[in-house]
Amino acid sequence: MRGIWAVFSALVKNWLRSKMGVFFSFLFPVMLLLIFGLVFSGSEGTKYTLYIQNFDLDQGKPTNLSAAFISALDSTGTFSIKKLDPQINVTDYVKENPSFSSYRILIIPEGFEKKTMNRSMSIRTGVIIDTLVEIEQMYGSYMSERNRKIISEGRLTLSEWKKATPTVESSEILVLTTEGDTAAPMIKGIVYSVINAFNNKLIGAEEIVKITSQPLVERKLKPADYYLPGYIASFIMTNGIVGATSTISEYRRNGTVKRLAATPLPKSSWILGNVFQQTLLAFMLTAIMIGFGWLIFGVRAFPDAYALSLIFVGAVAFCSVGMVLGGVIKDVEAASGAGNAIAFPMMFLSGAFWPLDMMPGYLQTIAKFLPLYYFHDGLRNIMIHKNPALSLIPFLILGIFAIIFITIAVKVTKWKEL
């Protein structure tokens, strides 16, 4: 088609020579990459702050058992533990120190160690008595009269002793969480598992069922590797929808479009020239993001030919959306506003920045209707899982999307005033 190359090279030169334009085109994505990268893919993983108020003191110091319990909680690696002084009134403390994140407070009651030890003795005694009963019933007939008598007497003595000692209640650990805290069930679960391990140890039970865990993907990938395809997809999308929209409406506002419309240049050449310029920008953006990812987070998932083709299709698709918006909306400000209004919700809803499982079910359904979802999902399948076959559907969806939006862009872009 006539003049595409001429328009493309003019647009590229005009853009590259705007040092500020180039700088800001890349600054925002790189900033967000750094911020999100640090937030989500730090080597330590997410830690939840857990306040612990320990009333089980012996001469002002935590009892051995309560100290052991706290260090067991700490060793799970899930919590960042903060100790609250027993003098503090928890309700007042929460009121006086409002916090953005939910409070999770664990309270160890006074007499925890003593109660627990007594309870443990009482339970152990119970277990021994039960065991002796079973031994008598199951093996009694094989025993000598003497042995059977000794066991029976021992059991009776133990039972009488147990009856004579007062019943000891189990000690209660209190976990306080904020209403609506989505992490609360998980935190309670972890605390419960620590308590369970304690219970077992205290009655001298060995582990019966064990758990081991291994990473599923074999390649040695950093967390940032996993997120990078999402960032790349997102920024190609925002660049296309927000960037292309404002660029094109600015060219129209300042009269450049009119100048070209008065030549024999077909408007489809103008549109494709712009789409290809934005696509080139998308590739540059990809290179810069991967470069930063490599330098700062040690990313190793580099795009191959499949990934580059998907990036091409995706860039064309989202730039076409920008061309449609820029074609329909005359006002430059309104056009970039509309671009933002589409791009940003899509960026966060599509699950590009965090796993979809973290979001409520209906949002996961919405995500599946967003083209960005297919873009980052396909890119991840190629770059991380090295499985281009899985990205066939993303290829198809984005390809069809691109064709539809280019067609609409050609329709709505006005080369001629009515």
Add this chain to the structure above:
Amino acid sequence: MTEKVVEVESLVKRYENIIAVDGVSLDVYRGEIFSLVGPNAAGKTTTVEILECLRKPTSGSAKVLSFDVTRDEMQIKKRIGVMPQDFNSFERLTVKENVKLIAKIYNRGEIKRSLEALGIWDARDRKFLTLSGGMKRRVGICMALVSDPELLFLDEPTTGLDPQGRKECWEVIRTLKELGKTVFLTTHYMEEAEKLSDRVGVIVKGKIVAMDKVDALILKYGGGVKLVVKGGEKAGDILKKFTKNIFRDKEGNIVGKFPSQKEASKVLIALYKLGEEYTTEIMEPSMDDVFLRLAGGKIDERGELI
């Protein structure tokens, strides 16, 4: 000079409740500079943009180089050169790159020769953004010229320029004529129309109110030569002998109107015979007078009718 390159017949352009162009008919002949002159919102740009195939007419017919504007858009676009109103181009491309872009789109054009013809060869490597207003317009005219079109449309080429920039621009437009081009110009500067054009169409509120050669228009609507006499009370009596058309201007000078300079000269001779001290001034009618007569107002610097 008889071949018509633009033929417009009863052209109408109607927007929802505004009639921008209300039955315009005009012809432009090969090799001439034709100016469509009028205040802002008179319908100049709408008319030109219909001829450039940038707008659709509501009714009427318009032919450019004998092609119909509604049917042969591409044929017309290939043969004309355009500088749109408020012309702008790629800001960070150089002068030469901008001109080259247009040459590439037309698939023809001698870049160097066009730049030289408009005197901007030395500025070829400067970025468009860094140019003065006058230089920008020259680049715009060069972009219209580079494809070697038969006909150029220049829509308000000097609006917003300082007097110096405007004069430079006029030189460039005269060059176009020397190159054998036909130029269709729009302007709200009467002086520009008068100095540059062979023929002028005066447009007011979407209608052509007069169209002819500049001289003919001035002769017909200019209201004749004015003779201004300062000092000497007897002068009034002398003037009365030659014309009935006498009045005093704002400064209190006696002004007489005459159909031609020759008639006014007779008065001068009579005045000097009296031997009194006079300061006299003969004022030739101009397009300003033509417009004042036709539209009942003047156009200010920004193109508004006052």
